[in-house]
Amino acid sequence: MADMYGTDIKTMGGKGGGKQAKFSPFLDGALVLYEPPPEKCSTDVPIKEREVHIVLDPVLSNKLRPHQREGVSFIHECCRGEKPGALGQGCILADDMGLGKTLQTISVLWTLLRQGPTGKAEAQNAIIVSPTSLVLNWKAEVAKWLGTKITPIVITSDMLKDKVERNLRNFLQARMPEMLLISYETLQGNLALMTAGKKKFGVLVCDEAHRLKNVETKLWKDLIQIDAQSKIMVTGTPVQNDLNEFYALLSFCIPECLSTTKDFRKNYALPISKGRDLGATEKEIAKSKEADEELRKKVSTIMLRRNNDVIAKYLPPKYELVVFCSLTDDQKELYTNEVEQSLEAKKDGTGRSSTFKTLTTLRKLTSHPQLIAECEQHSQVLQRMGLVLPSGREGYASKSGVVQLRPELSGKMATLHKLLHQVKSTTSDRWVLVSNFTQTLDLFEELLRQGNMTYKRLDGSINANKRQVMVDSFNSDTSQYAFLLSSKAGGCGLNLIGANRLVLFDPDWNPANDQQALARVWRSGQQKTCYIYRFLGTGTIEEKTYERQLSKEGLAGQVVDDNLDSRKFSAEELRDLFVPNFDTRSTCHDSLECECCDPVKNVSGKPGEDDHGYTRALSWAAIA
Secondary structure (H helix, E strand, O other), X not given: OEOOXXXXXXXXXXXXXXXXXXXXXXXXXXXXXXXXXXHHHOOOOOHHHOOOOEEOOHHHHOOOOHHHHHHHHHHHHHHOOOOOOOOOOEEEEOOXXXXXXXXXXXXXXXXXXXXXXXXXXXXXXEEEEEOHHHHHHHHHHHHHHHOOOOOOEEOOOOOOHHHHHHHHHHHHHOOOOEEEEEEHHHHHHOHHHHHOOOOOEEEEEEEOHHHHOOOOOHHHHHHOOOOEEEEEEEOOOOOOOOHHXXXXXXXXXXXXXXXXXXXXXXXHHHHHHHHHOOOOOHHHHHHHHHHHHHHHHHHOOOEEOOOHHHOHHHOOOEEEEEEEEOOOHHHHHXXXXXXXXXXXXXXXXXXXXXXXXXXXXXXXXXXXXXXXXXXXXXXXXXXHOOOEOOOOOEOEEOOOOOEEOOHHHOHHHHHHHHHHHHHHHHOOOOEEEEEOOHHHHHHHHXXXXXXXXXXXXXXXXXXXXXXXXXXXXXXXXXXXXXXXXXXXXXXXXXXXXXXXXXXXXXXXOOHHHHHHHHOOOOOOOOOOOEEEEEEEEOOOHHHHXXXXXXXXXXXXXXXXXXXXXXXXXXXXXXXXXXXXXXXOOOHHHHHHOOHHHOOOOOOOOOOOEOOOOEEEEEEXXXXX
């Protein structure tokens, strides 16, 4: 008797009315996630003890790319605790941005909530916890891939407390397998309700899992109280600042899978860190390599990591350019004055401001001096530049009193100004402009208004429930020339494929934040060649920040990407944050010994181009 499963029921391990797999493992393209051993599916085995195949829903498997099929199999095997050498039940899905981590996760959850070897679901429920801005994104993704097959319980940040509690109780009391979408903050705020009955949940998914930081944070300690039979940690940046944060992910997913925090630091974190220092001895390097190999071997059983190379063939070419912008003479004077005044104040004990405040001031004036117009110690130079009016009001004003932006006062802003106008006049490309400071977004707005360019803006003031609507509107409305994005508010999870050019105007100390922001346009669905620009002020704190990022990314490359030749920076180099260097095109470029500029090493003559049309390059924008 052949049926919708594409096979005879008898071959599925049962006679009429007996057990059968939900989907046939014999259909073309079937993704079999579990195949019972012969002795478990024989007709001689009592029906109650008989096992069946677990096969991914064809609606999903037909949409998966090869690397995603591999990912679904890996995650499913880890969640069932049957992967050879696995340390427990759960895994870390650490694919680069844009590889479809959400789809892979949904595929596994849907399988666990509906199937199992015994014919019954293996998970009673699933909790997906994510940043507030991504809750509705998850809702949209579930609906996109599963349609009406399941309707998740969604808890958004604008819900009244009574409704939140009512929805949570409905989830806790549900008899049928259920899915909950909730933010980290809301889950923390209702932790007592979620843990009151000491209920054991099916699957806990932590999206952007690097937010857990370390085992001492309140978020980590709160969420570890959620008892789940398996956990899936989803993050594109498993190693951010140091290996202790990586341990937090591992130990949350599978508690003490690598012993205690103290043992992890002793056996792995410290040896690996010492071996990466430029002054490391041969003994320290050898010990580092040994610890690294041992760690990667253990981690490989519970962590899946692929980079963008696996999807490059499905996407248009991408060009990444690091643009070093020379400061104007006034900016250089302001920068030098700020450093000298700060060091002098610390030397004589007056200490007018903290180191952090000084660093922030340096970052702002590198972007545009108008951002520090309130700094009294620089009032003389700022008045000369026209940024502080005689009346004391900040900013350069027109006759109408509206604050006007003068891009020529900043090397970076002048570069952006020219770039926006040139692209608009010669192409149909659109932009995403990203900054860590909302004040800088204000300047972007003024720059676009002056050029009669339309835009949308997403920052922390935009309600999380409206963000996806705004993104969808921008992607579909070609009349919107630019999308202004705060990296803190919207740097993760958003798909801005309506644009194909992106500028990261200022770097963040944490490379994860920048990497998230940089991945907004080169994603599935993008049709045009992408251009990614990272703007850095030449010889400034921004170059030091970028070098620090390279060092952190080098650590990630060594541990999770098997890249032992990652660039290292000594502690002395990283401490040298304040000293400006305006006598070079780029201090970072000088220290990297860039192969793109070496005619011996760069035989092709092209700046770092690979087989996928994916190019990294270093560029300079000299502003007179």
